[in-house]
Amino acid sequence: MSTTPEHITVIGLGNLGRALAEAFLRHGHPTTVWNRNADKAEALVAAGATEAATAAEAIAAGDLVIVALLDSTVARQVLEGAADAVAGRALVNVTSGGPEHARELAAWAAEHGAEYLHGAVYAVPQTIGTTESSISYSGSEAVHQRGQASLDLLGKGTFLGADAGLASSYDVAILAGMYGMIGGFLHATAMATAAGIRATELTPMLLSWLSDAFPALSTFAEEIDGGAYSGGESSLAMNQAGLTTIIRAGQGLGVPADTLLPIKELIDRQIAAGHGAASLSRAVESLRSAA
Numbered sequence: 442m443s444t445t446p447e448h449i450t451v452i453g454l455g456n457l458g459r460a461l462a463e464a465f466l467r468h469g470h471p472t473t474v475w476n477r478n479a480d481k482a483e484a485l486v487a488a489g490a491t492e493a494a495t496a497a498e499a500i501a502a503g504d505l506v507i508v509a510l511l512d513s514t515v516a517r518q519v520l521e522g523a524a525d526a527v528a529g530r531a532l533v534n535v536t537s538g539g540p541e542h543a544r545e546l547a548a549w550a551a552e553h554g555a556e557y558l559h560g561a562v563y564a565v566p567q568t569i570g571t572t573e574s575s576i577s578y579s580g581s582e583a584v585h586q587r588g589q590a591s592l593d594l595l596g597k598g599t600f601l602g603a604d605a606g607l608a609s610s611y612d613v614a615i616l617a618g619m620y621g622m623i624g625g626f627l628h629a630t631a632m633a634t635a636a637g638i639r640a641t642e643l644t645p646m647l648l649s650w651l652s653d654a655f656p657a658l659s660t661f662a663e664e665i666d667g668g669a670y671s672g673g674e675s676s677l678a679m680n681q682a683g684l685t686t687i688i689r690a691g692q693g694l695g696v697p698a699d700t701l702l703p704i705k706e707l708i709d710r711q712i713a714a715g716h717g718a719a720s721l722s723r724a725v726e727s728l729r730s731a732a
């Protein structure tokens with residue numbers, strides 16, 4: 442059975458840390474906060490938070506210590522500066538970083554007698570505490586179980602596993618997918634506006650088409666996991682022809698092919714290796730063999 446930690450500490454009161462502290466205060470949690478620049482604590486103190494003079498003092502106060510700092514280097518520096526205070530604490534680090542950073546910090550925490558849970562936040566500060574916020578965790582399952590009632594106040598929580606780096610492994614892969622989508626969106630709007638169509642006119646139709654196309658990703662994922670690319674209606678050869686047409690049309694409008702050429706190159710390499718009839722998902726093999 443999970444219990445609500447009596448006292449929450451939030452280390453780092455940037456945009457995310459302030460939103461996290463506000464959510465805990467809204468739900469009546471005693472909350473201690475610390476930030477390098479103390480002025481960011483003022484509104485939280487007015488809302489009932491206790492401001493600690495040092496990170497060590499803040500860490501010592503919290504049953505659950507949330508760390509939301511700029512990056513993994515800063516998180517490590519701040520925690521190392523408060524190393525004497527971490528023994529017996531449950532650290533929940535939602536600072537973005539790669540899986541190796543999470544694993545290193547988890548090992549450091551263990552050496553200093555602390556439990557470590559890493560969190561990957563899928564939200565912006567404005568949506569923390571709403572149904573539009575979700576957070577994936579990995580590392581100490583005991584911390585997740587004990588802190589779950591409190592952590593779920595921030596957004597829908599999912600525990601992925603005991604490897605502290607796992608939440609980050611998902612996170613960086615998911616964000617890579619997001620930036621690929623944004624690259625496509627930017628290319629689409631550049632082509633549309635060059636043709637006299639406003640981005641706001643294009644986007645509803647683009648969104649509609651994308652949402653129809655999204656289920657294909659689940660099929661592609663099964664093909665990738667199974668290493669079986671023979672089926673499907675979307676062959677590499679067909680997509681190569683389609684991309685060539687789109688690239689030429691863009692260039693005709695004065696839009697360079699910067700975002701599309703890398704994808705076409707992945708496809709070209711598979712076709713050159715004799716896989717033109719295979720599913721588009723086989724293009725992932727170009728990335729794997731490049732590693």
Ligand SMILES: NC(=O)c1ccc[n+]([C@@H]2O[C@H](COP(=O)([O-])OP(=O)(O)OC[C@H]3O[C@@H](n4cnc5c(N)ncnc54)[C@H](OP(=O)(O)O)[C@@H]3O)[C@@H](O)[C@H]2O)c1
Binds near residue numbers: 453458476512515
């Ligand atoms: N904002 C989001 O939408 C969002 C979403 C998901 C994940 N994240 C991740 O959450 C983390 C925090 O994001 P944020 O939006 O809150 O960033 P932010 O607004 O830029 O805040 C950065 C925080 O780091 C502190 N900091 C920077 N350098 C420091 C140093 N050398 N020593 C001590 N403290 C230092 C800042 O303190 P000062 O106030 O003293 O400068 C501030 O508390 C990042 O890793 C971010 O990638 C953010």
